Structure formats: C-alpha cells, structure tokens
Amino acid sequence: MTDAVFNLTAGEVRLDGRLVLRGVDLTIWPGEVLAVLGPNGSGKSTLIRALLGLIPLSGGRTEIYGQPPARFRDWRRIGYVPQRLTVGGGVPATVREIVSSGRVARQSRLRPPSRADRDAVDRALAAVDLSERGRHSVHQLSGGQQQRVLIARALAGEPDTFVLDEPTAGVDAASQAALAAALRGLVHRDRTVVLVAHELGPLEPLITRCIVLNDGRITHTGAPPRPVGEHALPGHDHVHPHGPADSAGPLATWEPGP
C-alpha cells in the first residue's frame, strides 16, 4: 500500500457537529486522473482537504505517500489548487509573484530565486497561456484567468500529484481550454491528478476514474457517468450520479473560445 498517493480508510469528517464525510474508502494510485463529482454539499471539497490533511478526520485514517499527513515531509510532491483566489486584505500581488510562490517548497531561505526557479515560473505561465500577464495585478484579472494563475502556481512547484478543487467552476471558455491543455500536459508526463468538478467539459477525455459523492458517501466509482438529454448541455452543472459505468461519453460539449 505504500506506493499509493493517497490512501483514505473509513474516512469520517465532522464539521460544526455535522457529519460531512461518512466512512469513505479511497485509494489513489500514481498516474491516475481521478474526478470527484457530486452535487453541492456532498462533501467533495471536504474529501480532498481531508486527503491533504488540511482538515482533521473524526474517524478513520489517511496517508499521503504512505505517511499520515502530520508526519509527511515531502510536500514538494504535492500541488494544491484551491477553489478560488483569496482576496485577503486586498494588498495587490502580481501574477508572477503568486505563481513564484508555488516554488517556495523548493527554495532555501537564504538564496535568491535561481535560474531554475525563474524558468519553472516561465513554463508554468506559458502552460496556462498567461505569459503576457506576469506583471499584471491578479485582482484585475477575470475569474477564469485567476483560476489559471492558481493552477500555474501549483505547476511552478513541479509536483508529482495535483489536487484541484473545482478548477472549472465559473471559468470562461478560453480559460477552460487553457486548463484542459495544461492538464493534458500533466497526463502526458504521468502525473497524478485529483480534481473536484461540477462538470467535466473538455477535461472529460483525460479522466481515468470518476467517483461520485452523495451526502458524504461514494455512490459511484468507474468511468465518467454519461450525460443524458439536456444534462449534456454546456453550463448545466448537475451531475447525473447513476450513469452506466461502462459508457464513457463526453459529459458536455465544449466550444473553443474566440
């Protein structure tokens, strides 16, 4: 079991007294591209935050590369992309500053950023098609562009495993395309990807396994569920949880941006 990326056994999470995860078993292997689907409030974000040890389990146990999160040290292997850019106190930050901070696990305190650091940041910006925007303030970008900045921050750290919380939520078509391209690059390099999504859109062909959460339990495991009728329309965010497991079809059609 030690070579699993994440290994959650009978995971239970209680938030404000409410049971949000009710005994989830989930093992994620290297090279998998796992989509976590499910309706709002089903515990998707809670699940991945529990996998990363960001919220404590109230029952069960979890391991990252064979170690409990509290004892795990090799965090440079993990790249976490949160749901959105936090505004905080509103102090401006440039796109490049945010993306460069993804290198922090690889840098020493005493040394200024190296050539390798700068190159990794350049590559990350290029991967999400934001090379021209490095000197812009992130707070002046659109929601989709901000999402790409967060992904670039994780890319800059060159981790083995990416954990993305709703990278497609509220993202414009151009950003969806940039995101899909970036993920395709990761899959080609055999990276492990765990992503939470409402709709898979252009990401769908990349997914190797889907789980569907409902009310804190896994109710479906297998190929991406096939959309039915109007559920297949772009912009429709309801995920049909009981599609036949063997029929992987496009969840949503996707039109390239202008």
Place this chain on the structure above:
Amino acid sequence: MSMLSFDFMRRALLAAMLMGVAAPAVGTFIVQRRLALMGDGIGHIALTGVALGLLTSTSPVLTAVIVSVIGAIAIEVLRGRGRTGADVALALLFYGGIAGGVLLTNIAPGGSTSNLLSYLFGSISSVSRQDLYVVVGLAVAVVAVITLFGRELFLLCQDEEVARASGLPVRFLSMLLAVTAALTVVVAMRVVGLLLVSALMVVPVAAAQQLTRGFKSTVLVAMVFGVLSGVGGLYAGYQRDLSPGPAIVVIALILFVVAVAARWLTRGGLPGRRPRPRASHGHERARDQRHAVPAPVDSDAEVTS
C-alpha cells in the same frame, strides 16, 4: 537644518526613520492577513509592559518588548483555537493590558499615570541613547525577518491552506509574524505612542496599494511613505511646536488621500495598468456567467460544498 544641531533631535530622527521602514514592512503582511487591528491589540498589552518597567525601575522599552511578545503569542494561540470565543478572549487581553498598565503604574514608587502619557501618545524627543539602541536592534530584527521569511510569509498571507499543503510550518510562521508585529509596536511606541502604533502599520500600506500592482512594490512604496511621514511629522512638530506622534499620523493620512486622488485621476492611465475587468472583459464575463455554478456564499459553504 537647525533641528539637527540638537542631540535629541538626531536620535528622534533616526527613531522615526527606523519606524517608517519597519512598521509598513510588517504592516503589509498584517493587512493582507486581515489582522490590521492586531497592532492596536498588542499596543494595549504593551502598556502593561511599560508599567512593569516603571514599577521595577528597568527600561520600560525592554519590559514592553517582553510583555508584547508574550501578548502576541497569546493572541495567535487564541486565534488558532477557532472563532468561537476568540473575540471575547482577545478583548479580555486588550482591556486587561490597559487596566493592568494603569494600575501597575499607580503602585510604582512615585508613579503617576502621567508617566504613561508619553508612551500612549509618544514622546519622541525624550528618546534616550539606551532606548535608541533597543529601537535600532528591534528594527534590524524586523527587517531581517521580513527579508529571510518574506517568501513564506507571502504565501501564508495569500492562502494558509496552500501554505500548509506546500509543507510550510504554518503555525511557526504565524507566530513569527505576530512576534515581529509586537517588536514593531515597541519600535513605534516611543515615536507615535501606543494608541497610534497601528496607524503606521496600516495607513502607509493603504496609501501604497492605491498606486501599486505587486506585493513587493507595495512593501517598498509603503516604506517610502512611512519614512516620509516619520521625517515630515517630526519636522512639522519641531517647526510648529506640535506633538510629533499625531503629526506623523496626520501626514500619513494626507499621503493616503493624495494616493487615492492620484489613482482616481490616472485610473486606466498608468502604463500597463489594466482598466477594471468588468469594463474591458464584458464578453468574457458574460461567458463566465453562463458557465457559472452558484458561488459559495461564505467560507463555511466552501467547506461543505
């Protein structure tokens, strides 16, 4: 300048410049972390430290350092315990700090609360040589922390969870930032007084962020504003026989108003500055809306979604 012919004015000028550099540097991180009023809280607690110094006839600046560092750690521990009850616990610390300070001063031999006034409102012209050594040491420590840990603190202040998932020692860094803020409070205490300490950590930052696009540039511009306010306030105080502390804060506020006006006049006109996204990206926004899922209302909703 004739004011530099006085020994005490030279010391005052150095203290004001050190504060002008240190306070906004820490302040930028504190503001981004939404702890703008933390400096005020530490300032209240530091008053008890000052009183302890008066009571034991040791340097009030040194005892203020010790007590405010302990107070800052206590604030961080309480904050880490979660929201429930933390507000009230913080309030207890703050008022306890003021009340304790006044009572301890009353007990001190020959002590009267008028001794405290110079700490509450600053008394830059009475900065002794010994005070100055402490202030120089603290300012160097503050700038060293910001230089060494700046990258990590930046990520911490951007997103604590990402910082944790990057393997950063989040608890240590939070403590480090709080302790650095406490040291800054003591640096600024002699210059602007405990009641106005927070102003120099917040106002120059608020002014700078009107004009900048990046975090580092905000820190640097805020430091320039901090030094301008410190030197300008001291000079105005000397010329017009005003209290330098409030004069420094008023100059910082004037700089803020000027920065807001400058931004307003040049909105969209700065090189490389993009106009507001809503105006130029209406098309993209419309697409965003179409693909949008209902946005979580608050952080709790994000947790459970």
